[in-house]
Amino acid sequence: MGHSQAEKAASRERVLRVAARKVRVEGVSRPGVADLMKEAGLTHGGFYKHFSSRDELITEAAALALSEGSAKMERAARKNVREPRSGLIDSYLAKQHRDSPGTGCALVSLGAAAGRGDEDLKKAYEQQVRAYLDLIAGLGDGSEEARAEAMLTLSALVGAVLMSRAVADPELSDALLTKVADQLRRQE
Numbered sequence: 001m002g003h004s005q006a007e008k009a010a011s012r013e014r015v016l017r018v019a020a021r022k023v024r025v026e027g028v029s030r031p032g033v034a035d036l037m038k039e040a041g042l043t044h045g046g047f048y049k050h051f052s053s054r055d056e057l058i059t060e061a062a063a064l065a066l067s068e069g070s071a072k073m074e075r076a077a078r079k080n081v082r083e084p085r086s087g088l089i090d091s092y093l094a095k096q097h098r099d100s101p102g103t104g105c106a107l108v109s110l111g112a113a114a115g116r117g118d119e120d121l122k123k124a125y126e127q128q129v130r131a132y133l134d135l136i137a138g139l140g141d142g143s144e145e146a147r148a149e150a151m152l153t154l155s156a157l158v159g160a161v162l163m164s165r166a167v168a169d170p171e172l173s174d175a176l177l178t179k180v181a182d183q184l185r186r187q188e
Helices: 003-026 033-039 044-049 054-067 069-079 084-092 106-116 119-138 144-166 170-186
Strands: none
Touching: 003 033, 003 044, 003 054, 003 106, 033 044, 033 054, 054 069, 054 106, 054 119, 069 084, 069 119, 084 119, 084 144, 084 170, 106 119, 106 144, 119 144, 144 170
16 A cells, blocks of 8 residues: 555554444434544645545444444453353443543444444444454353343443433432442342
8 A cells, every 4th residue: 555545544543442432421423524524633624635525424424433332341251250241241330431431332322323323333333243242142052041131231331321421410320320230230
């Protein structure tokens, strides 16, 4: 790859990373091209060298934001070697995760948008749901019951973080995280 092609690829990657963080925080409808390009250190005029449309950028950024979660979930499960499911629960339902939507799980921030989104966004969201379900079910015995428990666990994790971010009362926000974590741990 030539020098200018490498620079172009690096610039495109930088725009995608900025946009992935922004869609986690603001959703898919808010980030504007001019702001994204400025934050990436590029001019608005250079946008079309990298993407054919804003929709293309947002779809790719959402897919990137979603896919980045797998490695984090795997690391979280490895934190507690004796009880990997507890490690995953503790990490996912941590205040730090709630308070950092820009780097947090995109399943939380993109769920509603994916439900209303185009087929590409739905497929990217589904792919990540399936990856998390496989990971969580794999922490069990691999049975059909383990798969059903994985669905319940993932739904509770995502729902608890979403609601804890959405409520105004800090005590309720904290309780959503701690009480759901307590209940999920009881299932082990």
